Amino acid sequence: MSQGIYDKRWEQKFILPEQRAALLNKKREVQKIEKPILDEYQLEEMARTICEAMEFNSVLLISIYRDGFIEEVTGNVHYIDEVKQKLHVKDLKGDTNFIAFESLLTVGAYEG
Known part of the structure; x- marks a missing residue:
């Protein structure tokens, strides 16, 4: 018996939208990472x-x-904005992004 046929026989054919959403949420939770801790030198740079x-x-x-x-x-x-601790960044599309200081990880010159 072919291995491909065996896999298809036991494979689930239909999935409810609620099941699909739960599976996608679980997959997304597994891919999350913890926030890296920055030292003072990186912040000054x-x-x-x-x-x-x-x-x-x-x-x-x-x-x-x-x-x-x-x-x-x-x-x-x-x-x-030093009071609200945010950067106002105008991206290349023309949209304005408000970025909190505590969410910054790296800042570098754009080469492109």
């Missing part, structure tokens, strides 16, 4: 890079931690 980018209006590649995943935003830092 990010602050210096952000200040230089604002001065020369250069594009940055910013990695942020959001809900267990690392996301990247590419754009110009438009404004630093």
Whole structure:
């Protein structure tokens, strides 16, 4: 008997939407990571890079931690709100992203 036929015989043919959503949520939970801890040197380096980018209006590649995943935003830092502890970043599409200081992971110059 062929191995392919055997697999198809015991495979589930139909799945309820609730089952599918639960399986996708479980898979997503497994893929989550813990937030990395940054030392003071990394924080100072990010602050210096952000200040230089604002001065020369250069594009940055910013990695942020959001809900267990690392996301990247590419754009110009438009404004630093020190009271709310947020960066206002205008990305390459023209959208404005509000990024909290505590969610920053890496900040670097965009090569592209």
